[in-house]
């Protein structure tokens with residue numbers, strides 16, 4: 001048994017509905033056995049009930065639930081930084097040429113390692129990962145993910161038109177390769193599978209039907225895709241599906257809109273689409289850095305919440321600007337501010353919830369991870385800024401835990417991530433200053 005002593009904060013409930021959702025222990029204790037939290041509360045109390053537990057002293061840092069990134073592309077880590085374009089041009093010039101390189105499993109393995117290491121070193125413990133178009137690159141990805149111990153929900157991306165021929169599949173092959181990957185990887189270690197048509201623009205009705213068949217045959221796998229990101233993309237989808245009521249309709253007709261689904265972006269939804277997503281408990285992954293970088297627009301969070309659509313956060317690497325869920329939270333805050341009275345004022349508790357517990361719920365993993373409740377896995381990130389940094393200064397002068405949390409989202413970066421655990425297993429530890437390779 002291990003007893004972690006720390007200042008910890010989490011949001012077991014949603015601050016959008018529960019005003020006191022942020023729970024804080026300034027000198028807290030989390031008792032962990034076999035990767036699960038056995039007891040949680042003030043350190044003195046937990047210690048009194050478990051005098052023999054080994055104590056890990058994390059005082060001086062802030063312990064948060066591990067971040068949950070609900071939309072991030074594994075093949076795009078090397079093409080971060082492709083600025084100056086909107087979605088369709090960015091795909092064509094910046095991204096799809098790189099995705100084609102993952103046909104080589106050696107290349108794919110190197111990218112998978114870079115990707116997984118970036119997740120862990122940014123404090124992300126669970127991710128819904130948009131995969132590669134190649135089944136071989138997915139085998140490599142799942143092998144590497146299993147080795148790291150991170151929780152990944154990932155799937156082969158499928159498309160059968162309008163990208164580039166080497167990325168296209170057929171409905172029959174998509175079904176066969178998807179089935180084989182699910183049988184090989186779903187539920188292995190901490191990996192789960194997500195059926196992943198790239199977007200309706202690059203997927204025929206027959207391909208979406210093949211995805212629907214997989215979802216019906218394997219009732220526990222997840223579904224993810226893109227929706228309503230960019231006005232030109234939306235217009236093209238409506239032209240490609242002339243009978244469709246809107247962008248969601250082709251997904252709906254194929255049986256893909258369920259409580260196990262996460263649709264990325266949804267910057268330009270209709271009221272009907274929001275109503276259908278809410279009715280089926282299908283979540284939206286809001287990716288504010290990507291929406292800014294690709295000029296996609298300002299996410300209508302208020303309309304989602306009013307319609308009852310569950311929302312979590314995603315980095316959307318490489319349309320986004322990196323793996324930091326702290327940055328993503330800050331950008332979500334900025335964009336709601338920019339919306340003025342149409343925006344939702346977000347406080348630090350909202351940002352923490354959107355980047356942790358909301359993600360767990362979107363992935364149907366709310367009973368397992370996302371907060372520090374008793375019975376949950378010990379998935380955690382310890383944030384501790386290096387001495388003398390601006391964040392260090394500001395945290396030392398913060399007058400409340402809420403203010404400390406706001407400071408972490410405002411100023412926190414990858415360099416502030418000191419340690420990360422998944423299911424009680426260490427998955428990342430910052431190299432102490434002075435001990436870097438070459439120093």
Ligand SMILES: O=c1[nH]c(=O)c2nc[nH]c2[nH]1
Nearest residue numbers: 198199226229290316319
């Ligand atoms: O942000 C995005 N990134 C992508 O890779 C993509 N593919 C389709 N639609 C997309 N949007």
Ligand SMILES: [Zn+2]
Nearest residue numbers: 071226264316
């Ligand atoms: Zn995306």
